Amino acid sequence: MLDGFKSDVLYLYSKFNLEIFIMKITNPELKVVRFNADDVIATSIGALTGKTGLFYVDNGNGGYDSFNGEFGEFNASLYEITGLYAWEYNVGGDRDRLISAKNGGMVYMPDVGYPIPASVLAQNAPQTYDANLDSGVYYSNGVSYYEQYWNQ
Amino acid sequence: MKLRYKFTVMDMGGEFAAVPVGDDAAKFHGMLKLNEVSAIILSKLKDEVKIMDIHNALKEKYDESTDEEIAEKLMPFLHYLFRSGLLMIKEDERKLFIVRK
Numbered sequence: 001m002l003d004g005f006k007s008d009v010l011y012l013y014s015k016f017n018l019e020i021f022i023m024k025i026t027n028p029e030l031k032v033v034r035f036n037a038d039d040v041i042a043t044s045i046g047a048l049t050g051k052t053g054l055f056y057v058d059n060g061n062g063g064y065d066s067f068n069g070e071f072g073e074f075n076a077s078l079y080e081i082t083g084l085y086a087w088e089y090n091v092g093g094d095r096d097r098l099i100s101a102k103n104g105g106m107v108y109m110p111d112v113g114y115p116i117p118a119s120v121l122a123q124n125a126p127q128t129y130d131a132n133l134d135s136g137v138y139y140s141n142g143v144s145y146y147e148q149y150w151n152q
Numbered sequence: 153m154k155l156r157y158k159f160t161v162m163d164m165g166g167e168f169a170a171v172p173v174g175d176d177a178a179k180f181h182g183m184l185k186l187n188e189v190s191a192i193i194l195s196k197l198k199d200e201v202k203i204m205d206i207h208n209a210l211k212e213k214y215d216e217s218t219d220e221e222i223a224e225k226l227m228p229f230l231h232y233l234f235r236s237g238l239l240m241i242k243e244d245e246r247k248l249f250i251v252r253k
Contacts, residue, residue: 113203113204114203114204114207114223114227114248115220116248117227117228
């Protein structure tokens with residue numbers, strides 16, 4: 001249970017399913033970037049509750065570490081999804097690396113060489129999103145994601 | 153990266169405006185209203201420049217700002233110029249502006 005913790009929630013769109021990540025935060029500094037790499041998890045939040053698996057976490061150095069974790073129980077009163085921008089950055093193959101930026105932070109992409117405000121990436125999303133891609137590149141602020149996908 | 157058109161920047165008592173000059177005045181019909189920060193950025197872009205050159209110029213002017221604060225000023229304006237078709241970028245700079253699979 002994420003007691004009063006404002007979670008980083010990363011939205012990742014795939015051609016086949018919308019994957020929503022909610023993690024049980026054991027280290028509040030962690031930013032989850034991926035869960036079970038290639039698995040399609042679920043299309044509803046309820047189906048995620050209690051699931052355990054391998055999390056991939058942004059280590060802040062351009063890569064990610066993995067650890068075993070557990071999905072927390074979703075409770076709408078504990079979550080605040082505002083000003084969240086999520087970025088999917090592909091290096092080499094599909095979805096090699098994901099970076100999340102919370103509340104308008106900076107996104108550091110290793111081979112770009114310059115920090116980019118997450119808000120700038122979010123603005124660019126509608127122009128660059130391609131639904132025909134196998135794994136789409138997708139950004140939004142938290143409100144539009146919530147309205148569009150959260151209540152599925 | 154570099155501006156597509158030549159502009160002259162006018163200081164109007166703390167506010168700035170950039171207008172195209174020469175032949176470019178016929179190609180770009182408009183004027184850019186700038187603040188001090190964007191005026192500095194625009195002036196650096198009149199010649200081919202790397203993003204870190206612009207960053208360092210801003211850092212020199214606003215030496216109490218952090219690198220992230222500089223980036224938060226610089227990147228939105230560059231993206232605006234790029235989306236407006238006013239900025240020419242090189243291939244290795246595309247990652248600053250375009251998301252790709």
